[in-house]
Amino acid sequence: MPILYCHHESGHCYKVALALTLMGVDFEQRPVDLNRLRELRSEDFRNASLFGEVPVLVFDDGLAVCQSNAILDTLARRYGRFDGRTEAEKVRVREWLSWEGNRLAMSLPHLRFSRSFTAANPAVEAWFAERTQVDLDTLQNHLYCTDFLVSSGPTIADISACGYMFWADQARINLDSWPAVQAWLGRIRALPGWRAPYDLMRARHPILTGTRT
Amino acid sequence: MPILYCHHESGHCYKVALALTLMGVDFEQRPVDLNRLRELRSEDFRNASLFGEVPVLVFDDGLAVCQSNAILDTLARRYGRFDGRTEAEKVRVREWLSWEGNRLAMSLPHLRFSRSFTAANPAVEAWFAERTQVDLDTLQNHLYCTDFLVSSGPTIADISACGYMFWADQARINLDSWPAVQAWLGRIRALPGWRAPYDLMRARHPILTGTRT
Numbered sequence: 001m002p003i004l005y006c007h008h009e010s011g012h013c014y015k016v017a018l019a020l021t022l023m024g025v026d027f028e029q030r031p032v033d034l035n036r037l038r039e040l041r042s043e044d045f046r047n048a049s050l051f052g053e054v055p056v057l058v059f060d061d062g063l064a065v066c067q068s069n070a071i072l073d074t075l076a077r078r079y080g081r082f083d084g085r086t087e088a089e090k091v092r093v094r095e096w097l098s099w100e101g102n103r104l105a106m107s108l109p110h111l112r113f114s115r116s117f118t119a120a121n122p123a124v125e126a127w128f129a130e131r132t133q134v135d136l137d138t139l140q141n142h143l144y145c146t147d148f149l150v151s152s153g154p155t156i157a158d159i160s161a162c163g164y165m166f167w168a169d170q171a172r173i174n175l176d177s178w179p180a181v182q183a184w185l186g187r188i189r190a191l192p193g194w195r196a197p198y199d200l201m202r203a204r205h206p207i208l209t210g211t212r213t
Numbered sequence: 214m215p216i217l218y219c220h221h222e223s224g225h226c227y228k229v230a231l232a233l234t235l236m237g238v239d240f241e242q243r244p245v246d247l248n249r250l251r252e253l254r255s256e257d258f259r260n261a262s263l264f265g266e267v268p269v270l271v272f273d274d275g276l277a278v279c280q281s282n283a284i285l286d287t288l289a290r291r292y293g294r295f296d297g298r299t300e301a302e303k304v305r306v307r308e309w310l311s312w313e314g315n316r317l318a319m320s321l322p323h324l325r326f327s328r329s330f331t332a333a334n335p336a337v338e339a340w341f342a343e344r345t346q347v348d349l350d351t352l353q354n355h356l357y358c359t360d361f362l363v364s365s366g367p368t369i370a371d372i373s374a375c376g377y378m379f380w381a382d383q384a385r386i387n388l389d390s391w392p393a394v395q396a397w398l399g400r401i402r403a404l405p406g407w408r409a410p411y412d413l414m415r416a417r418h419p420i421l422t423g424t425r426t
Contacts (some may be wrong), residue, residue: 050312063301070307073307091283095284102318106315129333
């Protein structure tokens, strides 16, 4: 059974846990204490993780993969699920993964962390907030025309982009301003087997205020 | 011949131009004026680009790909060059692409833009600077042990991570503090066909101060 090193407050981990769940792949969760310095985290975790960060997924054959979008890419290629069907669709999926990694996976998680865990400098928090708005606008403009990010159906692009979105309230973002995004999240929630972040990931090590992950 | 929509001040574009050059693929450059609002950029460019941003590469068969790391991924898969050889190596390459997109492709370009084009709020610039230092440390720590990011040889992971690095001076970063990074850049420079950013990309539309790309 694959092993997922994870933390229940990480949307990057949630993406992977959700992908495994939606693909019907059973996995073992090993919660990692993010309050510990990276070099003091367990040896099996450090051996498996290139950057000392969660998530890491270790497959049955020993292949260890880190970086949430690289894990999603590997899962889609290995299991042939939630991926584009044609080369052009697969490419579109990877464009969205790249966009997510560079934009949404930076803006929204930092805004949430600043507003719910440890406050950033106010000017920096304002920068996160502005960027989050632009990113939600990008999603919204696209989702007016299509049910899922790649029109053929739900893919790892959606699973990636929704990673932190179910915690929008923790970033003090009211998604009522982005109704197409809300409708899309509703379609994700309706996928067979969908579960919410705190329902899917086991809570063990709370994030201490003042912690920097 | 593939068409690359690009801008000579964009390290994201440089990555793609460099990959094509190192792979020996001739391509046509079409410089895009980033001073124009996205919705006013040329129709052929807007049709090809999901996000209205450079770079976009349009292959001979019409496949249009945006997001620099998604383009590198597609090039490596299509041409079978500068990729890992085994599945594990290919996964490692994608882990580095993900790291680059989420970390280095955010910190260093923003720091350079703030210090050479349009100044950000000082607290925000300081945040970029701190993050750039952490990212250079990550690269340095890894490059002490290996000649290229994936040990089997140069890959698109190196091409991606070096995208803005030859402009470190424009971000007022002195790479003397990161000798293993400098040595790695020397090895990239020594690859057959390597060319510097301003030597490779045609300058047409200068960035106006006050512009936000």
